[in-house]
Amino acid sequence: xxxxxxxxxxxxxxxxxxxxxxxxxxxxxxxxxxxxxxxxxxxxxxxxxxxxxxxxxxxxxxxxxxxxxxxxxxxxxxxxxxxxxxxxxxxxxxxxxxxxxxxxxxxxxxxxxxxxxxxx
Amino acid sequence: xxxxxxxxxxxxxxxxxxxxxxxxxxxxxxxxxxxxxxxxxxxxxxxxxxxxxxxxxxxxxxxxxxxxxxxxxxxxxxxxxxxxxxxxxxxxxxxxxxxxxxxxxxx
Numbered sequence: 511x512x513x514x515x516x517x518x519x520x521x522x523x524x525x526x527x528x529x530x531x532x533x534x535x536x537x538x539x540x541x542x543x544x545x546x547x548x549x550x551x552x553x554x555x556x557x558x559x560x561x562x563x564x565x566x567x568x569x570x571x572x573x574x575x576x577x578x579x580x581x582x583x584x585x586x587x588x589x590x591x592x593x594x595x596x597x598x599x600x601x602x603x604x605x606x607x608x609x610x611x612x613x614x615x616x617x618x619x620x621x622x623x624x625x626x627x628x629x630x
Numbered sequence: 631x632x633x634x635x636x637x638x639x640x641x642x643x644x645x646x647x648x649x650x651x652x653x654x655x656x657x658x659x660x661x662x663x664x665x666x667x668x669x670x671x672x673x674x675x676x677x678x679x680x681x682x683x684x685x686x687x688x689x690x691x692x693x694x695x696x697x698x699x700x701x702x703x704x705x706x707x708x709x710x711x712x713x714x715x716x717x718x719x720x721x722x723x724x725x726x727x728x729x730x731x732x733x734x735x736x737x
Contacts, residue, residue: 557726
């Protein structure tokens, strides 16, 4: 059974940093591209970042470019999101999502999310 | 930046057909996908490649696409279908994009 479990969320002050982790199991992690998607309270889904299976290709949404860094450790079956210079508007539930291809890249499995609150 | 536009809300009575639309300039060339998100839960894929249904998704869920508009149809909507629905696709640069979401009320 595919499982994605996020951790690392919490309360942080504006300008602070936080590192999210996503532990993957039930599939060959090193064969799949992965993403982070977030959802601000009461708002819609927002794609944040993508990393290919070998880490050779990385994309970011404009809203986080230059502040967030996605990475992965295939030996540990883990995905990470280093978040720096955090802003109030980064407050959200952050989901890690596995990417699959069927006509287009899409997300087939999601974790349950971890809440990040940016507030003074 | 690329946008997918959905109506904020749709309301139907149980047993009626609910239709949720998603418009985007790239949809004539890109597939649309639909996710269902119930309160406090992670999203679940209900339609992929415009009209295909993943295993385990009830037959009342269907999808279609024509021109710049994709449509999610729930035939005979049930109370348990009440949720937020998001369309998803990519732009010409393969950046991932979600629509703003549609709250479906069934009552």
